[in-house]
Amino acid sequence: MKVLVVGGGGREHTILWKLAQSPQKPELFAAPGNGGIAKLAKCVDIKATDVEGVVKFAKENQIDLTVVAPDDPLMLGMVDRLEEAGLKAFGPRQNAAIIEGSKVFSKELMKKYGIPTAAYEVFDDSAKAISYLEGVSYPTVVKAEGLALGKGVIIAANFEEAKAAVEEIMCDKVFGDAGSRVVIEEFLTGQEVSVLAFTDGKTLYPMVSAQDHKRAYDNDEGLNTGGMGTFSPSRLYTEAIHNECMENIFMPTMKAMNQEGRTFKGVLYFGLIMTKNGVKVIEYNARFGDPETQVVLPRLKTDLLEIFLAVAEERLGEMTVEWADNAAVCVVMASGGYPKEYKKGLPISGLDIAEADEAITVFHAGTKLDGETFLTNGGRVLGVTAVGNDLEAAILKAYEGVKKIHFDNVHYRTDIGRKKETI
Numbered sequence: 001m002k003v004l005v006v007g008g009g010g011r012e013h014t015i016l017w018k019l020a021q022s023p024q025k026p027e028l029f030a031a032p033g034n035g036g037i038a039k040l041a042k043c044v045d046i047k048a049t050d051v052e053g054v055v056k057f058a059k060e061n062q063i064d065l066t067v068v069a070p071d072d073p074l075m076l077g078m079v080d081r082l083e084e085a086g087l088k089a090f091g092p093r094q095n096a097a098i099i100e101g102s103k104v105f106s107k108e109l110m111k112k113y114g115i116p117t118a119a120y121e122v123f124d125d126s127a128k129a130i131s132y133l134e135g136v137s138y139p140t141v142v143k144a145e146g147l148a149l150g151k152g153v154i155i156a157a158n159f160e161e162a163k164a165a166v167e168e169i170m171c172d173k174v175f176g177d178a179g180s181r182v183v184i185e186e187f188l189t190g191q192e193v194s195v196l197a198f199t200d201g202k203t204l205y206p207m208v209s210a211q212d213h214k215r216a217y218d219n220d221e222g223l224n225t226g227g228m229g230t231f232s233p234s235r236l237y238t239e240a241i242h243n244e245c246m247e248n249i250f251m252p253t254m255k256a257m258n259q260e261g262r263t264f265k266g267v268l269y270f271g272l273i274m275t276k277n278g279v280k281v282i283e284y285n286a287r288f289g290d291p292e293t294q295v296v297l298p299r300l301k302t303d304l305l306e307i308f309l310a311v312a313e314e315r316l317g318e319m320t321v322e323w324a325d326n327a328a329v330c331v332v333m334a335s336g337g338y339p340k341e342y343k344k345g346l347p348i349s350g351l352d353i354a355e356a357d358e359a360i361t362v363f364h365a366g367t368k369l370d371g372e373t374f375l376t377n378g379g380r381v382l383g384v385t386a387v388g389n390d391l392e393a394a395i396l397k398a399y400e401g402v403k404k405i406h407f408d409n410v411h412y413r414t415d416i417g418r419k420k421e422t423i
Ligand code: AMP
Pocket: 118, 141, 143, 150, 153, 155, 185, 186, 187, 188, 189, 192, 271, 282, 283
């Protein structure tokens, strides 16, 4: 069986690493892949957003299953185009991926179906948005409607900051068309937990929970990043909370999408916040999270390829999905300067030494192969991941791995996995 994974970051490396363990022994391809992925799969030089290029490649090479991992190609309708060409794909169609692609859509869905989320208002006129901001309490949250590379959310401490955010989004169009409408929403406090779920629209199986660390520096200081590390499980995500989420959030969301004629097939990602008034949805994503995937998939006992096929063929309910009762931690090693400017092309050493320990796997986020040497090729370079019997063991193991790996000007957080347990 030939399987193509679209994308080229740590998430895609993890998906391919798991697929490589399948008893079905698939032949693996990646578009475009990266240095680490090249060790597992044949990397083809097609951009993840090149819909026609991916469809053409999948057709010509008789790919049996294409897994579309990143948000952009999902929003562009890559799954629709693959299916129209008679090819099997894993991921939501464009009309369902909108649950991530439009914040206005997702907020209205939650309101209509009574799914708990922050109170909000939508504006397509900047003057009206600004006059509304005069009456809200602060901090408040201003969001650009569409995809803005995770940067379209501004937590404004006061009216001036909120007004400036609306002007940047709606008048200066710093996020382009993503900013034709804004959502202004109530600021919620609490820890965030991510729960990803496999669903074929009939059955929904949540994966084990995870938490990420978004800020660049220890103690959650510094700029927001794409994620500096993750751990699984979350200490906060108890069985009682899980049951609450199944009943009030997960199943209602799957059913709501069906009711809207937008059946969601793929991985539905619930970004949750644990507030004093119960669990609420902060955001939905239409895909695996990065770097959540790096700590969730190593705990999966079931064959991932079988799950992907079952979702694509709408028979997920016929199988069970099992998880290990252990823990995993991923520490991101970034290039100094990230998320601002950083260097590329720096040689990386010590990977073999770190990976000699079977509890440690290094997922490549931004690397390329130069002969036999890996070079840095992005801001987030590696996700050093370890499994252990519990979080403490996994944390210690992951940092043992990190200490064996070197490149110039490396930056990583030293407190991954150590979030406080209070709500
Ligand atoms: P989003 O793109 O909607 O997930 O927002 C990105 C991040 O902004 C979230 O992960 C939260 O940390 C923060 N955020 C978004 N909405 C809220 C809110 N209503 N209250 C507090 N923080 C928020």
